[in-house]
Amino acid sequence: MNILLVKLSSIGDVVHTLPSLAALRNRYPEAHITWVVEEESLDIIQGNPKIDRILVSGRKRWARRLKEGRDIGETLGEIRRFLRELRDRPYDVVIDFMGLLKSAILVFASRGRQKLGYDSMQEMSALFYNEKIPEDMGKHAVDRYLDFARHLGAQPAEPEFYLYIPEESRIRAEALLRDGGVDPESPFAVLSPMSYAGETRLWEDDRFAALGDRIRQELGWPTVITGHESGGRIGRIAAAMGTKALNLENRTTLKELAHLYHRAAVVVTPDSGPMHIAAAVGTPVVALFGASDPARTGPYGKIHTVIRADLPCSPCFKKTCDTRQCMKDISVNMVLDAVRRYVGPKEIR
CATH class of the missing domain: 3.40.50.2000 (Glycogen Phosphorylase B;)
Structure with a gap:
Protein backbone atom coordinates (compact mmCIF):
# COMPACT_ATOMS: atom_id res chain seq x y z
CA MET A 1 0.00 0.00 0.00
CA ASN A 2 1.30 3.46 -0.93
CA ILE A 3 0.13 6.44 1.14
CA LEU A 4 0.88 10.10 0.39
CA LEU A 5 0.44 12.74 3.11
CA VAL A 6 0.19 16.36 2.01
CA LYS A 7 0.93 18.79 4.83
CA LEU A 8 3.22 21.52 3.53
CA SER A 9 3.30 23.99 6.42
CA SER A 10 3.27 25.73 8.85
CA ILE A 11 5.52 24.49 11.64
CA GLY A 12 2.69 24.14 14.15
CA ASP A 13 0.38 22.48 11.64
CA VAL A 14 3.05 19.95 10.69
CA VAL A 15 3.52 19.14 14.40
CA HIS A 16 -0.25 18.68 14.68
CA THR A 17 -0.15 16.07 11.91
CA LEU A 18 2.44 13.84 13.62
CA PRO A 19 -0.18 11.83 15.60
CA SER A 20 -2.01 11.06 12.35
CA LEU A 21 1.22 9.77 10.84
CA ALA A 22 1.74 7.52 13.88
CA ALA A 23 -1.86 6.25 13.74
CA LEU A 24 -1.59 5.43 10.03
CA ARG A 25 1.74 3.65 10.53
CA ASN A 26 0.25 1.58 13.35
CA ARG A 27 -2.76 0.69 11.19
CA TYR A 28 -0.71 -0.05 8.07
CA PRO A 29 2.74 -1.19 9.29
CA GLU A 30 3.81 -2.45 5.85
CA ALA A 31 2.66 0.62 3.91
CA HIS A 32 5.07 2.92 2.09
CA ILE A 33 4.36 6.42 3.44
CA THR A 34 5.50 9.58 1.65
CA TRP A 35 5.08 13.07 3.12
CA VAL A 36 5.16 16.29 1.05
CA VAL A 37 6.40 19.27 3.05
CA GLU A 38 7.79 22.71 2.35
CA GLU A 39 11.40 23.60 3.10
CA GLU A 40 10.69 25.71 6.19
CA SER A 41 9.05 22.82 8.05
CA LEU A 42 11.31 19.98 6.89
CA ASP A 43 13.20 19.71 10.19
CA ILE A 44 10.01 18.68 12.00
CA ILE A 45 9.73 15.40 10.07
CA GLN A 46 13.31 14.81 8.89
CA GLY A 47 14.58 11.48 10.22
CA ASN A 48 11.18 10.28 11.43
CA PRO A 49 11.29 6.45 11.12
CA LYS A 50 7.56 6.28 10.45
CA ILE A 51 8.10 8.01 7.08
CA ASP A 52 9.62 6.13 4.14
CA ARG A 53 10.18 9.15 1.91
CA ILE A 54 9.96 12.93 2.17
CA LEU A 55 9.29 15.11 -0.87
CA VAL A 56 10.37 18.71 -0.30
CA SER A 57 8.53 21.50 -2.07
CA GLY A 58 10.40 24.73 -2.67
CA ARG A 59 7.15 26.54 -3.51
CA LYS A 60 7.95 29.81 -1.75
CA ARG A 61 11.50 29.94 -3.11
CA TRP A 62 10.31 29.03 -6.60
CA ALA A 63 7.59 31.70 -6.53
CA ARG A 64 10.07 34.32 -5.31
CA ARG A 65 12.56 33.52 -8.09
CA LEU A 66 9.91 33.55 -10.81
CA LYS A 67 8.48 36.83 -9.54
CA GLU A 68 11.95 38.39 -9.57
CA GLY A 69 12.70 36.92 -12.98
CA ARG A 70 15.92 35.20 -11.96
CA ASP A 71 17.17 31.63 -12.35
CA ILE A 72 14.02 30.85 -14.31
CA GLY A 73 15.45 27.84 -16.18
CA GLU A 74 16.87 26.31 -13.01
CA THR A 75 13.63 26.95 -11.12
CA LEU A 76 11.43 25.39 -13.79
CA GLY A 77 13.77 22.38 -13.83
CA GLU A 78 13.38 21.97 -10.07
CA ILE A 79 9.60 22.15 -10.37
CA ARG A 80 9.57 19.52 -13.12
CA ARG A 81 11.76 17.18 -11.06
CA PHE A 82 9.53 17.65 -8.04
CA LEU A 83 6.41 16.80 -10.06
CA ARG A 84 8.11 13.72 -11.53
CA GLU A 85 8.94 12.49 -8.04
CA LEU A 86 5.41 13.26 -6.90
CA ARG A 87 4.06 10.97 -9.60
CA ASP A 88 6.62 8.17 -9.55
CA ARG A 89 4.62 5.93 -7.18
CA PRO A 90 1.07 4.63 -7.70
CA TYR A 91 -0.51 6.01 -4.54
CA ASP A 92 -3.47 4.09 -3.16
CA VAL A 93 -4.41 6.90 -0.76
CA VAL A 94 -3.55 10.60 -0.86
CA ILE A 95 -4.59 12.71 2.15
CA ASP A 96 -4.79 16.49 2.10
CA PHE A 97 -4.42 17.62 5.71
CA MET A 98 -4.42 21.30 4.69
CA GLY A 99 -7.57 21.75 2.63
CA LEU A 100 -6.15 24.68 0.68
CA LEU A 101 -5.78 25.24 -3.05
CA LYS A 102 -1.98 24.85 -2.96
CA SER A 103 -2.24 21.44 -1.29
CA ALA A 104 -5.26 20.25 -3.28
CA ILE A 105 -3.40 20.89 -6.53
CA LEU A 106 -0.63 18.54 -5.36
CA VAL A 107 -3.21 15.92 -4.39
CA PHE A 108 -4.65 16.10 -7.89
CA ALA A 109 -1.20 16.14 -9.54
CA SER A 110 -0.15 13.01 -7.64
CA ARG A 111 -2.67 10.93 -9.65
CA GLY A 112 -3.50 8.92 -6.54
CA ARG A 113 -6.45 6.55 -6.60
CA GLN A 114 -8.21 7.67 -3.39
CA LYS A 115 -7.92 11.45 -2.98
CA LEU A 116 -9.11 12.26 0.50
CA GLY A 117 -9.83 15.69 1.91
CA TYR A 118 -12.31 17.82 3.84
CA ASP A 119 -15.74 18.70 2.52
CA SER A 120 -15.45 22.34 3.57
CA MET A 121 -14.69 23.74 0.08
CA GLN A 122 -12.11 26.18 1.49
CA GLU A 123 -10.45 27.80 -1.54
CA MET A 124 -12.50 25.33 -3.62
CA SER A 125 -10.09 22.58 -2.54
CA ALA A 126 -12.81 19.92 -2.29
CA LEU A 127 -13.20 19.98 -6.07
CA PHE A 128 -9.89 18.09 -6.31
CA TYR A 129 -10.91 15.13 -4.09
CA ASN A 130 -12.93 12.02 -4.87
CA GLU A 131 -13.60 11.24 -1.21
CA LYS A 132 -14.37 13.70 1.58
CA ILE A 133 -14.90 13.75 5.33
CA PRO A 134 -16.55 16.46 7.48
CA GLU A 135 -14.26 19.14 8.89
CA ASP A 136 -15.27 19.66 12.52
CA MET A 137 -13.86 23.06 13.46
CA GLY A 138 -15.04 22.52 17.02
CA LYS A 139 -12.16 20.08 17.51
CA HIS A 140 -8.52 20.78 18.20
CA ALA A 141 -6.45 20.54 15.01
CA VAL A 142 -4.74 17.38 16.28
CA ASP A 143 -8.07 15.60 16.73
CA ARG A 144 -9.45 17.02 13.51
CA TYR A 145 -6.51 15.61 11.52
CA LEU A 146 -6.89 12.27 13.29
CA ASP A 147 -10.35 12.02 11.72
CA PHE A 148 -8.57 11.08 8.48
CA ALA A 149 -6.77 8.20 10.20
CA ARG A 150 -10.03 7.04 11.77
CA HIS A 151 -11.76 7.19 8.40
CA LEU A 152 -9.08 4.83 7.08
CA GLY A 153 -9.58 2.30 9.87
CA ALA A 154 -7.04 3.47 12.45
CA GLN A 155 -8.00 3.51 16.11
CA PRO A 156 -5.64 6.02 17.70
CA ALA A 157 -5.53 6.11 21.47
CA GLU A 158 -3.24 8.74 23.04
CA PRO A 159 -1.89 10.99 20.26
CA GLU A 160 1.77 10.26 19.62
CA PHE A 161 4.14 13.13 18.82
CA TYR A 162 7.54 12.01 17.62
CA LEU A 163 10.28 14.49 16.79
CA TYR A 164 13.57 12.92 15.76
CA ILE A 165 16.45 14.86 17.31
CA PRO A 166 19.91 13.58 16.31
CA GLU A 167 22.71 13.51 18.85
Missing part, protein backbone atom coordinates in the same frame (compact mmCIF):
# COMPACT_ATOMS: atom_id res chain seq x y z
CA GLU A 168 24.57 16.35 17.15
CA SER A 169 21.54 18.62 17.57
CA ARG A 170 21.32 17.75 21.26
CA ILE A 171 25.02 18.46 21.76
CA ARG A 172 24.81 21.74 19.86
CA ALA A 173 21.75 22.95 21.80
CA GLU A 174 23.32 22.17 25.17
CA ALA A 175 26.57 23.83 24.10
CA LEU A 176 24.66 27.01 23.25
CA LEU A 177 23.17 26.98 26.73
CA ARG A 178 26.43 26.33 28.52
CA ASP A 179 28.31 28.94 26.47
CA GLY A 180 25.64 31.44 27.51
CA GLY A 181 25.96 30.59 31.18
CA VAL A 182 22.84 28.41 31.43
CA ASP A 183 23.12 24.93 32.92
CA PRO A 184 20.95 22.56 30.81
CA GLU A 185 20.63 20.25 33.84
CA SER A 186 19.03 22.98 36.00
CA PRO A 187 15.66 24.75 35.60
CA PHE A 188 15.48 27.63 33.16
CA ALA A 189 12.63 29.41 31.43
CA VAL A 190 12.31 30.09 27.73
CA LEU A 191 10.60 33.19 26.35
CA SER A 192 9.53 32.79 22.73
CA PRO A 193 7.91 36.14 21.89
CA MET A 194 7.43 35.76 18.14
CA SER A 195 4.42 34.69 16.12
CA TYR A 196 4.30 35.18 12.38
CA ALA A 197 0.53 34.82 11.91
CA GLY A 198 -0.29 38.45 12.66
CA GLU A 199 0.28 41.23 15.17
CA THR A 200 -2.86 40.23 17.08
CA ARG A 201 -0.97 37.29 18.57
CA LEU A 202 1.89 39.37 19.98
CA TRP A 203 2.35 40.30 23.64
CA GLU A 204 4.03 43.59 24.58
CA ASP A 205 7.85 43.74 24.48
CA ASP A 206 8.12 45.50 27.86
CA ARG A 207 6.00 42.80 29.48
CA PHE A 208 8.18 40.02 28.16
CA ALA A 209 11.19 41.93 29.55
CA ALA A 210 9.51 42.44 32.94
CA LEU A 211 8.50 38.78 33.04
CA GLY A 212 12.05 37.65 32.33
CA ASP A 213 13.37 39.84 35.13
CA ARG A 214 10.83 38.57 37.65
CA ILE A 215 11.44 34.94 36.73
CA ARG A 216 15.13 35.50 37.43
CA GLN A 217 14.62 37.55 40.60
CA GLU A 218 11.73 35.64 42.19
CA LEU A 219 12.26 32.08 40.95
CA GLY A 220 16.03 32.13 40.47
CA TRP A 221 15.76 30.73 36.95
CA PRO A 222 17.84 31.97 34.04
CA THR A 223 15.85 33.07 31.01
CA VAL A 224 16.55 32.14 27.40
CA ILE A 225 14.94 34.04 24.52
CA THR A 226 14.41 32.21 21.23
CA GLY A 227 13.10 33.17 17.83
CA HIS A 228 14.02 33.87 14.22
CA GLU A 229 13.99 37.06 12.18
CA SER A 230 12.26 39.13 14.83
CA GLY A 231 12.97 42.46 13.19
CA GLY A 232 14.81 43.63 16.32
CA ARG A 233 12.08 42.63 18.78
CA ILE A 234 14.09 40.01 20.63
CA GLY A 235 17.09 42.34 20.92
CA ARG A 236 14.87 45.06 22.35
CA ILE A 237 13.36 42.68 24.89
CA ALA A 238 16.80 41.48 26.02
CA ALA A 239 18.11 45.07 26.20
CA ALA A 240 15.12 46.19 28.28
CA MET A 241 15.75 43.55 30.92
CA GLY A 242 17.59 44.48 34.09
CA THR A 243 18.84 40.90 34.46
CA LYS A 244 20.84 39.03 31.87
CA ALA A 245 19.01 36.81 29.39
CA LEU A 246 20.57 34.45 26.88
CA ASN A 247 19.54 35.66 23.43
CA LEU A 248 19.51 32.75 20.95
CA GLU A 249 17.75 34.54 18.10
CA ASN A 250 18.64 32.96 14.73
CA ARG A 251 21.09 30.57 16.41
CA THR A 252 19.17 27.28 16.41
CA THR A 253 17.74 24.87 13.90
CA LEU A 254 14.25 23.53 14.61
CA LYS A 255 15.75 20.29 15.92
CA GLU A 256 18.10 22.18 18.23
CA LEU A 257 15.20 24.33 19.35
CA ALA A 258 13.17 21.22 20.15
CA HIS A 259 15.92 19.84 22.39
CA LEU A 260 16.40 23.21 24.06
CA TYR A 261 12.68 23.28 24.85
CA HIS A 262 12.85 19.70 26.10
CA ARG A 263 15.47 20.82 28.62
CA ALA A 264 13.49 23.88 29.77
CA ALA A 265 11.28 24.03 32.84
CA VAL A 266 8.65 26.07 30.99
CA VAL A 267 8.16 27.91 27.70
CA VAL A 268 6.19 31.17 27.60
CA THR A 269 4.90 32.04 24.15
CA PRO A 270 1.97 33.34 22.13
CA ASP A 271 0.17 31.04 19.68
CA SER A 272 3.05 30.02 17.40
CA GLY A 273 4.99 27.15 15.86
CA PRO A 274 7.49 27.06 18.74
CA MET A 275 4.57 26.70 21.16
CA HIS A 276 3.58 23.46 19.43
CA ILE A 277 7.17 22.20 19.35
CA ALA A 278 7.45 22.72 23.10
CA ALA A 279 4.17 20.90 23.70
CA ALA A 280 5.25 18.04 21.44
CA VAL A 281 8.45 17.42 23.43
CA GLY A 282 6.50 17.38 26.69
CA THR A 283 7.58 20.69 28.20
CA PRO A 284 4.93 22.77 30.02
CA VAL A 285 3.79 25.77 28.00
CA VAL A 286 2.28 29.00 29.27
CA ALA A 287 0.45 30.10 26.14
CA LEU A 288 -0.81 33.65 25.62
CA PHE A 289 -3.92 33.79 23.44
CA GLY A 290 -5.85 36.70 21.97
CA ALA A 291 -7.23 36.60 18.45
CA SER A 292 -6.87 32.84 17.97
CA ASP A 293 -8.81 30.04 19.64
CA PRO A 294 -6.99 27.74 22.09
CA ALA A 295 -9.72 25.13 21.64
CA ARG A 296 -8.57 24.78 18.03
CA THR A 297 -4.85 25.51 18.18
CA GLY A 298 -3.80 25.65 21.82
CA PRO A 299 -0.88 23.62 23.17
CA TYR A 300 -2.06 20.00 23.07
CA GLY A 301 -2.11 18.17 26.38
CA LYS A 302 -3.16 18.62 29.98
CA ILE A 303 0.08 19.98 31.44
CA HIS A 304 -0.14 23.37 29.76
CA THR A 305 -1.70 26.68 30.84
CA VAL A 306 -3.55 28.99 28.48
CA ILE A 307 -3.95 32.64 29.48
CA ARG A 308 -6.45 34.86 27.71
CA ALA A 309 -8.40 37.98 28.57
CA ASP A 310 -11.69 36.46 27.43
CA LEU A 311 -13.03 39.61 25.79
CA PRO A 312 -16.35 39.43 23.89
CA CYS A 313 -14.52 39.97 20.58
CA SER A 314 -12.00 37.16 21.20
CA PRO A 315 -11.30 34.98 19.32
CA CYS A 316 -11.76 37.13 16.21
CA PHE A 317 -9.13 35.33 14.06
CA LYS A 318 -8.01 38.70 12.64
CA LYS A 319 -4.36 39.41 11.85
CA THR A 320 -4.58 43.14 12.52
CA CYS A 321 -6.37 45.17 15.17
CA ASP A 322 -6.40 48.83 16.17
CA THR A 323 -6.17 48.07 19.89
CA ARG A 324 -4.98 44.46 20.40
CA GLN A 325 -6.75 44.81 23.75
CA CYS A 326 -7.08 41.05 24.18
CA MET A 327 -3.28 40.75 24.43
CA LYS A 328 -2.75 44.00 26.34
CA ASP A 329 -5.13 42.79 29.05
CA ILE A 330 -2.77 39.90 29.85
CA SER A 331 -0.65 41.16 32.74
CA VAL A 332 2.83 40.15 33.83
CA ASN A 333 1.38 38.96 37.16
CA MET A 334 -1.04 36.64 35.36
CA VAL A 335 1.76 35.04 33.40
CA LEU A 336 4.17 34.82 36.33
CA ASP A 337 1.51 33.13 38.47
CA ALA A 338 1.14 30.51 35.72
CA VAL A 339 4.90 30.00 35.51
CA ARG A 340 5.08 29.44 39.28
CA ARG A 341 2.91 26.33 38.89
CA TYR A 342 5.82 24.59 37.21
CA VAL A 343 8.34 25.08 39.99
CA GLY A 344 9.55 21.64 41.03
CA PRO A 345 11.01 18.53 39.42
CA LYS A 346 9.60 17.78 35.97
CA GLU A 347 9.05 14.14 36.76
CA ILE A 348 6.52 14.86 39.54
CA ARG A 349 4.42 17.39 37.62
